[in-house]
Amino acid sequence: MNQEHPFRKGRGAQINVPNRFFAHSQETLDDFLNYCALEGDDPDDNKTQFLEVFPKTIVNKVDSPDVGMGYSMNVYQGCEHGCIYCYARNSHEYWGYSAGLDFERRILVxxxxxxxxxxKLKSKNWTAHPIVMSGNTDCYQPAERQFQITRQCLEIFLKYKHPVGIITKNALVLRDLDLLKTLAKENLVGVNVSITSTNERTRLLLEPRTATIHKRLEAVRILSENGIPVNVMLAPIIPGINSHEILPLAKAAADAGALSIAHTVVRLNGAIGEIFTDWIQKAMPDRADKVLNQIKACHGGSLNDSQWGQRMRGEGEFAQMIKSQMNLAKKKFFAGRSFPVLNTNLHAPCKDGQLRLF
Structure with missing residues (x-):
């Protein structure tokens, strides 16, 4: 580890990269850092800031055929979980921030x-279609404990009997078990829990501020026992880091009661390539070159592939091995199980906000 630039514990990204939309960028020179050291000043307190923003709409249409959702909503921009591989990092540049450290330290609320x-749900032009919370950033990230926006939105979905999907890697989802149980009784909710490793050390490096693996599996178990359908996302699979864990992860998910599993192969699009490369050289220097080369082998020699239909699954030998293991895992552990299609038939009579019985 470079002592001049020590590894930032509790953060995924170790750097801020230039915003591609800005004509100019800035960097902190060693002269300034040396001056701060002599003066006893901290040039970077590494604290998280919560900044309120005022969007005019909240539901987004999703055009990509790769992600399995038609509409999404994100109550937070940026994510304090700090997952180093997160594809959503690039979206922070549209707000004038960096996809690196800014993404996990400047949370827009x-x-x-x-x-x-x-x-939106009361609009005469809206026809019920499942809306996924966390299409971009986690709706149960640490900020949710303070602001409780996700819970308020679930109350709206329940009020209007509208189907909602949830993607999270935080056991905080159990806080809203009362609402989720009520929604599930009428097949109005499905939860996707992301689990990327069975190894806590790996989890801490990849996803420093997420719930532990034990807590996530416990969340899957409790949700399942309460009749709430759960799909486990083994996402992303990163060759050389967690690609050997597919079968153990699938078994753990099945044992906890999940109805299905899905996966993606990591792709380091936009600024994430530089952020991930810097991170792995600091966090896993002994295997950095191996991992980067195997990721490239999944994307035609590049760290990223933007082709729809292929970008999330990859190509080549490593991607095929991952696909084969996933197919085996589904046959071995999930035979006879299926994730339900959510109910879209109850919403129309409830547009005035009244839960009609007849």
Whole structure:
């Protein structure tokens, strides 16, 4: 480890990279760092800031055929979980921030999300279609403990009997078990829990501020026992880091009660390639070259592939091995199980906000 630039514990990204939309960028020179050291000043306190923003809409149409959702909503932009591989990092540049450390330290909070969602669901032009919370950033990230925006939105979905999907890697989802159970009784909710490793050391490096693997599997178990359908996302699979864990992860998910599993192969799009490369050279220097080369082998010699239909699955020998292991895992551990299609038939009579019985 480079002592001049020590590894930042509790963060995924170790650097801020230039914003591609800015004509100019800035960097901190060693002269300034040396001056701060002499003066006893900290040039970077590494604290998280919560900044309120005021969007005009909250539901987004998803055009990509790769992600399995038609509509999504994100009540937070940026994510304190700090997952080093997160594809959503690039979206922070649209807000004027870096995809690196800024993404996990500058969290944009949409406090008006519940009101915007209610307006959308009451619209005469809206026809019920599952809306996925966390299409971009985790709706149960640490900020949710303070702001409780996700819970308020679930109350709106319940009020209007509208189907909702959830993607998270935080056991905080269990806080809202009361709402989820009520929604599940009418097949209005499905939860996707992301689990990327069975090894806590690996989890801490990849996803420093997420719930532990034990807590996530416990969340899968409790949700399943309460009749809430759960799909486990083994995502992303990173060759040389967690690709050897597919079968153990699948078995753990099945034993916890998950109805299905899915996967993606890591792709380091946009600024993430530089961020991930810097991170792995600091976090796993002994295997950095091996991992980067195997990722490239999954994407035609590049760290990223933007082709729809292929970018999430990869190509080549390593990608095929991952696919084969996933197919085996599904046959071995998930035979006879299936994730339900959510109910879209109850919403129309509830547009006025009244839960009609007849």
């Amino acid at each position: 949409k406090k008006n999300a519940p009101q915007l969602l209610e307006e």
